[in-house]
Amino acid sequence: MYDLAVAYRIYPxxxxxxxxxxxxxxxxxxxxxxxxxxxxxxxGLRVKVWAVLDGCPPEYAAMFRRYFAEEDLVLxxxxxxxxxxxxxxxxxxxxxxxxADAVYFxxxxxxxxxGAFAKMLAFLRGGKRVDFVTPFDHPDCYALALHDFPKRLxxxxxxxxxxxxxxxxxxxxxxxxxxxxxxxxxxxxxxNYDSSLWLSLTKYRILNPASVVRFLGMDRLMRRIMVKSxxxxxxxxxxxxxxxxxxxxxxxxxxxxxxNPAPGFDLATEMLRADVAEPLxxxxx
Numbered sequence: 001m002y003d004l005a006v007a008y009r010i011y012p013x014x015x016x017x018x019x020x021x022x023x024x025x026x027x028x029x030x031x032x033x034x035x036x037x038x039x040x041x042x043x044g045l046r047v048k049v050w051a052v053l054d055g056c057p058p059e060y061a062a063m064f065r066r067y068f069a070e071e072d073l074v075l076x077x078x079x080x081x082x083x084x085x086x087x088x089x090x091x092x093x094x095x096x097x098x099x100a101d102a103v104y105f106x107x108x109x110x111x112x113x114x115g116a117f118a119k120m121l122a123f124l125r126g127g128k129r130v131d132f133v134t135p136f137d138h139p140d141c142y143a144l145a146l147h148d149f150p151k152r153l154x155x156x157x158x159x160x161x162x163x164x165x166x167x168x169x170x171x172x173x174x175x176x177x178x179x180x181x182x183x184x185x186x187x188x189x190x191x192n193y194d195s196s197l198w199l200s201l202t203k204y205r206i207l208n209p210a211s212v213v214r215f216l217g218m219d220r221l222m223r224r225i226m227v228k229s230x231x232x233x234x235x236x237x238x239x240x241x242x243x244x245x246x247x248x249x250x251x252x253x254x255x256x257x258x259x260n261p262a263p264g265f266d267l268a269t270e271m272l273r274a275d276v277a278e279p280l281x282x283x284x285x
Contacts, residue, residue, distance in 0.1 A: 002072075003045040004121065005100040007090035008038070009052040010060060010108040011080075020258050022271050030256065030271075031108050032063055037274040039067045041112035041252075045121070048072050048099045052089050055080025087169060088189040095178055103178060107170045109256040110135065111267075111274050116252035119159055120172050123246065127156050131177045131243040132201070134167040135253025137262045141165075146195075146215065146222065149204055160249045165205065166198030167245060168255060181243065187232040195225050200233030201243040 014027045023029040049072060051064040061075050078089065087105075094103040102121055112135065120133045141147045147165055154161045169188070178185070184197050205211040206229050215226045230237060251262035254270055261267050 001046075002048045002100040004042075004047045004102045004104055004117065005050075005094060005097050006047055006104045006106055007050045007052055007093045008035075008064075008106040008108070009054060009086040009090060010035075010056060011054045011082075011086075012056045012060060021256060021268055022275070028059065028063075031060070033271055033275050034108055034111055034256070035063060035067055036277065037112045038106065038110070040277060041114055041116040043115055043118050045117055046072075047117075048074070048097070050074045050076050050090075050093045050097075052086050052093070053077045054082070054086045083169075084189040088186065091178070091182065091185050095175065095182065097175075101174055101176075102172065103175055104172045105170055107168070110170055110253045111256065111270050112253045113251075113270075119157075119248065119252055123154075123156050123159070123161060123248075124172055124174070127154055127161065127246065129244045130246055131173060132167075132245040133161075133172040134164070134245065134247055135170065135172075135251060136168065136255050137162075137247050137249055137251040138164075138167060138255075139260050139263060141247065142263070145218075146205060146225070154246070161246045162249055163202075164245050164247045165202050166195045167247070169194050170253070170255070171245075177243070180241070181236070184233055184236050184240075190232065191228075192232040193225055193228050196228035197233060198245065199225070199229045200236045200240070202245050203237065203242045206230070206237055 010031060012027055014024065049068050051073065053060055053076060064073055076089065078086065090105050102124060116135055120135060124130050124133050141164055152163045181201055184200055188194060188197055199206050205215065212226060215222045250264050254262050254265055254267060256267060258267055
């Protein structure tokens with residue numbers, strides 16, 4: 001058995017150019033920095049990785065082979081199908097595999113801090129009421145009215161964790177939880193928003209009529225988030241078990257979005273630090 005099963009999706013083009021980050025015009029270089037930081041952050045954990053290659057040229061498969069041993073790696077080439085198609089494939093892979101109970105959805109634009117996965121896995125297994133864990137403390141949690149509600153805080157093995165209403169599509173969970181909420185996650189590939197499906201899972205705001213009316217009256221994006229949560233997730237909203245999503249404070253993984261950096265971090269600095277870190281080969285553990 002492995003400690004963790006990971007479906008890591010990667011796309012060979014820069015999706016958000018001109019963000020002012022290092023190597024903005026070189027997706028391969030950015031992707032290798034991210035993958036190298038991911039590998040180092042695993043520490044001594046036994047991890048099996050499925051590399052979901054979204055229209056990638058051969059050098060991307062070669063990149064994964066440099067970092068992971070053959071027995072720990074499965075290459076999953078796909079035609080260029082985009083976010084919705086590759087996320088659906090991640091769901092299929094992580095539900096079908098029997099190598100690990102803990103599963104991780106990874107995207108190619110995150111840089112990880114050392115020891116990130118040992119911390120997240122320990123909290124997933126030992127924290128109170130933990131269904132999902134994100135590595136990223138999104139600044140929206142502090143700035144948007146959608147996230148303005150009383151928070152819970154857990155102190156676990158010296159780290160601080162806060163509950164959240166939503167996150168991106170990079171997260172840790174268990175096969176059991178993924179199976180329980182499979183229909184909600186599959187709705188993303190049918191047109192749901194990531195924020196909307198998370199609201200259905202965590203049930204913040206969507207069950208309070210006053211909150212629903214308030215957000216329907218806000219800007220177009222907020223209105224769409226609320227509508228899509230009910231359009232695609234009404235069964236979960238009304239009848240499903242509320243899931244608990246937890247965020248580390250500070251972040252242990254950084255989304256490479258210059259406009260939305262995790263509090264307390266400079267993305268360019270962290271990318272350059274990861275770029276010069278000691279490399280690991282596929283034989284490294």
